[in-house]
Amino acid sequence: MNRATALKQPRWTSQEIAILIDVYPREGMAGAADALPDRSKKAIEQRAFKLKLRSPIRNDALKPVLGGDRLEQAIALYEGGESFMAIARRMGCSPCAATNAILIALCPRRGYRPATRDATGRLTAESKERLRYMLKKGLKAVEIQLRLGVSAACVAEERRRYNRDLASRDKAPLPPPGAGEQYCGVRIPRARRQSVEAGFRNGFGAHVVSRQTGVSVTTVKKIRRDLVKRLARKGEALPGCDITGKRIAPPKSSMHHIPEASVTAFRARIMAGEPVRHAARAEGIGSCGAYRLRDALRDELAAEGRTLPQPIRLGRGAAQRARGAEADWLPAGRMQEFRALVHAHGQDEAKRLLLERIDAERGEAAAAQAAERARPKTFEEQLARIASGEVGVVAKVPLRRPDYHGTLGGVATGAL
Numbered sequence: 001m002n003r004a005t006a007l008k009q010p011r012w013t014s015q016e017i018a019i020l021i022d023v024y025p026r027e028g029m030a031g032a033a034d035a036l037p038d039r040s041k042k043a044i045e046q047r048a049f050k051l052k053l054r055s056p057i058r059n060d061a062l063k064p065v066l067g068g069d070r071l072e073q074a075i076a077l078y079e080g081g082e083s084f085m086a087i088a089r090r091m092g093c094s095p096c097a098a099t100n101a102i103l104i105a106l107c108p109r110r111g112y113r114p115a116t117r118d119a120t121g122r123l124t125a126e127s128k129e130r131l132r133y134m135l136k137k138g139l140k141a142v143e144i145q146l147r148l149g150v151s152a153a154c155v156a157e158e159r160r161r162y163n164r165d166l167a168s169r170d171k172a173p174l175p176p177p178g179a180g181e182q183y184c185g186v187r188i189p190r191a192r193r194q195s196v197e198a199g200f201r202n203g204f205g206a207h208v209v210s211r212q213t214g215v216s217v218t219t220v221k222k223i224r225r226d227l228v229k230r231l232a233r234k235g236e237a238l239p240g241c242d243i244t245g246k247r248i249a250p251p252k253s254s255m256h257h258i259p260e261a262s263v264t265a266f267r268a269r270i271m272a273g274e275p276v277r278h279a280a281r282a283e284g285i286g287s288c289g290a291y292r293l294r295d296a297l298r299d300e301l302a303a304e305g306r307t308l309p310q311p312i313r314l315g316r317g318a319a320q321r322a323r324g325a326e327a328d329w330l331p332a333g334r335m336q337e338f339r340a341l342v343h344a345h346g347q348d349e350a351k352r353l354l355l356e357r358i359d360a361e362r363g364e365a366a367a368a369q370a371a372e373r374a375r376p377k378t379f380e381e382q383l384a385r386i387a388s389g390e391v392g393v394v395a396k397v398p399l400r401r402p403d404y405h406g407t408l409g410g411v412a413t414g415a416l
Contacts, residue, residue: 012047024048028057065093066101078102100151103142107149114149123154131158138175188215196223203239208336258289259339261347266290267297273312282327283347284338331358 016036024032024044032044039047048055066074070091077087088098107114115127123131127148134144141155163173177187192213199209206224210217228238228245237243262283269279270293280290298308330338334354341350377385385391 017047017051020044020047021051021053024053025055028055030057065097066091071101071105074098074102075105078106096152099142100145103145104149104151107146110146112147112149123150123158128158131155132162135159135162135174138178140178188219193223196220197227200224200227200238211333211336257339258285258293259342259347261342262339263293265347266293270294270297270311271309273309275311275313278327281330284330284335284342286335329355334358 016039019035020032023035027035029041029044032048033039033041036044074087074091077090078084084099084102085095087102088095091098104114115130116124117127118124131144131148131150131154134147135155135158139147141152144150144155145152159174166173192215195213196209196215196219199212200223204212206217206220209215210220213220215223224238224245228241231237232243235243238245241247262285266279266283266285269282270276274282276290276294277287279285280287285293294308301308329351338350338354341353344350345353382391386393
């Protein structure tokens with residue numbers, strides 16, 4: 001099938017464009033739809049936008065998809081903790097339609113004042129000012145929807161118009177939604193989306209990709225669904241998954257991808273009677289993976305007619321405290337980094353390299369703090385430190401000069 005036959009509609013002819021240019025400015029969408037019966041309203045709207053046609057005739061605003069008992073049921077599900085996507089699946093509509101209907105209905109119920117509209121359903125000037133004020137404050141789109149009772153498209157369109165207005169006056173652009181906070185639903189840059197997809201292509205799970213990229217887990221899972229669909233159209237699949245995205249092999253973040261050197265050292269510690277958590281911390285293994293490894297070792301011994309040694313509790317003595325401190329050498333959040341070093345250099349060398357890296361980072365942080373303390377502070381910075389309680393104000397007592405009348409020389413001089 002070539003490109004021409006794949007098009008849903010034929011190309012616009014010069015006669016159709018002439019009719020649109022003549023009718024649309026005078027009669028609006030309704031007149032253009034009557035004059036062009038072979039074109040859908042969506043096609044007419046897009047062509048008029050490309051031709052920069054404007055009409056004084058305004059169409060009525062769209063009505064919410066959910067209403068009546070279905071809307072009340074959706075609100076009950078939302079207040080019960082269900083997501084908008086789950087509610088949309090139950091109601092048989094799109095997530096955007098469910099979000100708009102629920103938040104618009106909850107606006108007056110939560111005590112907010114809904115935005116006022118004119119006869120055609122458009123926002124009044126006062127409501128637009130309220131919306132722009134919330135945009136300047138950096139509120140999330142869902143928060144603005146809830147406080148004004150408007151749709152997501154209304155918020156997005158007003159953001160675009162306001163940014164264009166600010167750019168034309170050489171003003172700073174609006175802050176990002178949520179004032180830069182990473183939350184579910186925020187639009188992320190293309191580069192970060194590609195980094196998320198790269199993590200999935202490397203075989204990692206959603207939670208590991210979220211920690212690596214700083215993107216919320218919910219957004220990461222949405223990106224994965226889109227990536228799975230895109231790969232399925234090409235007949236491809238993610239590593240360890242089938243074409244529908246179902247996992248058929250454990251991800252790299254699971255216990256099966258713990259380095260063999262770490263597993264061997266952990267099993268040796270367990271056989272020596274060390275507690276599971278102590279041995280897991282010492283070898284850089286997570287708690288869940290450690291207990292699964294312990295259970296697998298216990299099953300192996302049971303098949304041989306042996307039992308797993310009982311763990312020897314460390315106790316509270318000085319030697320036991322020293323052993324506990326030695327096991328807690330790995331800082332939180334650096335387990336994946338340690339595992340990558342183990343795969344590349346081995347267990348002992350990886351520990352040495354990571355400890356050197358941690359010491360270097362601490363030295364750099366201490367040097368930066370010392371330089372900051374030694375740097376002369378401005379008057380505003382000093383006031384800020386006093387306001388935060390970091391430093392205090394000390395009263396300076398002036399030293400009095402010695403009074404000659406109170407000295408022996410002064411008394412003798414007075415006697416003369």
